[in-house]
Amino acid sequence: MAESMRAATGNAAFGNAASRNVAPGDPPDLVAAHRPATAQRPEPSRGPDFSRARVLVVGDLMLDRYWFGEVSRISPEAPVPVVHVDRAEERLGGAANVAFNAATLGARVRLVGVVGEDEPGARIESLARACGIGFDAAREAAVPTTIKLRVIGRNQQLLRVDFEQDPGEGTQEAMLASVRAALPDSQVLVLSDYGKGTLARVDRLIALGRDADRTVVVDPKGDDFSRYAGATVLTPNRAELRMVVGRWRDEADLRARAQRLREALGIDHLLLTRSEEGVTLFSADRILDVAAHALEVYDVSGAGDTVVAVLAAALAAGQALEDAVRIANRAAGIVVGKLGTAAVTPAELFA
Numbered sequence: 001m002a003e004s005m006r007a008a009t010g011n012a013a014f015g016n017a018a019s020r021n022v023a024p025g026d027p028p029d030l031v032a033a034h035r036p037a038t039a040q041r042p043e044p045s046r047g048p049d050f051s052r053a054r055v056l057v058v059g060d061l062m063l064d065r066y067w068f069g070e071v072s073r074i075s076p077e078a079p080v081p082v083v084h085v086d087r088a089e090e091r092l093g094g095a096a097n098v099a100f101n102a103a104t105l106g107a108r109v110r111l112v113g114v115v116g117e118d119e120p121g122a123r124i125e126s127l128a129r130a131c132g133i134g135f136d137a138a139r140e141a142a143v144p145t146t147i148k149l150r151v152i153g154r155n156q157q158l159l160r161v162d163f164e165q166d167p168g169e170g171t172q173e174a175m176l177a178s179v180r181a182a183l184p185d186s187q188v189l190v191l192s193d194y195g196k197g198t199l200a201r202v203d204r205l206i207a208l209g210r211d212a213d214r215t216v217v218v219d220p221k222g223d224d225f226s227r228y229a230g231a232t233v234l235t236p237n238r239a240e241l242r243m244v245v246g247r248w249r250d251e252a253d254l255r256a257r258a259q260r261l262r263e264a265l266g267i268d269h270l271l272l273t274r275s276e277e278g279v280t281l282f283s284a285d286r287i288l289d290v291a292a293h294a295l296e297v298y299d300v301s302g303a304g305d306t307v308v309a310v311l312a313a314a315l316a317a318g319q320a321l322e323d324a325v326r327i328a329n330r331a332a333g334i335v336v337g338k339l340g341t342a343a344v345t346p347a348e349l350f351a
Contacts, residue, residue, distance in 0.1 A: 030272065036308040038123060045234065047349060048314055050315050051106045053102070055099075055188050056109075056188070056189050057192060058095065058179055058198075058205060059094060059192030059198055059199055060094045060194035060195070060196040060197075061113035061115055061137060062092075062094035062095075062116065062146040062193060063091075063096075063120045063146070064092065064125055064341050065147060065148070066088065067083070067085045067088050067150070067151045068085065069151075069153055071153035071154050072084070085151075092128060093146075095190075096124055097309075097341045098305045098309045099133050099183065100341075104131070108132075108134075109132075111135055112136050112137065112175055113175070114137060114176075114198050115137045116143050116145040117141045121126065122258075125137065136178045138167075141164070143165050144164075146162075146163065147164070148161075148162055149163070152339075166197030167197050169200075176208070186214060187316040188215045188289040189209040189216045190219070190312045191205055193257065195221040200245050210232075215232045216232045217315075218231040219235050219305070219308045220236050222243075223244055228265065229266050233267070233270075234262075235271045235273060236270070237275070245258070245260075255280075258272060263284075269281060273304060278329055279307070279332075281321070293330045305341065310315055310328040311325065311327075311328040331349055
């Protein structure tokens, strides 16, 4: 793949002279001389104008349900706690949570996926539209909407129950048509893969995005990353990367394996999320390490969604890639201090 990087807004948002710490017009030898092996860049102190951002999110849509209650005894039927449920919440989950995070920042977001012709599917649409998210999901009568039900007692998750079934082939063409229609009004295409079957043709979606000269950010799933070849940015976590490249001996081995994978897949950038170690961005000409910002870790569910959403929104708002990575990492450090799938506001992000 050509080393030139596609911009989020049609300009040099991905690799301008400022992001390389080089003055515009420097000759190639000076560019190389200014480029450190591990890039360092100050933290962005002022937030971008997210209202400029237009983000298209495609992927597995879910409804996250939470049952909260008191636990005061053990069941006489089995050695399990009895939860007296006194409150319930519903939130957008999966790719819908990515869309929610981007919309919370102020970005204009369109959401494409698959839901069933049922009450949970209608609920996802209602929650999305209430957040100002454009909703364009294919509906399949034979497949129920994916639900993740979490039971919370004494501020701890006691149980999760999943209701899910892979969508049929009939919805794939409808989804592709929706993406084609939405791409002209989008700057960044996000593909959020939870392995539920919605992105069965992810290669075609990536091709659509790149052919339209859009930045394509992919949050992967599973042990076959060849499906994501040609994406602009791939965002695995440590466990996901380990499934693909194997266990690494040390940091140097990790960096070598990550770069080999990036090159083999023709991916411009690989952003590795590393939990308490922050994030590392692997590119052809540099490696950027950003330390974690978490003050208190309460719940890591949905943190990956936040990273992808904030990264995409920042790029679409015109931020250079390294600045977008730092903003996304900061957002992850905030959201892990919240319960369940949650989002970060601009006020929290740039306080």
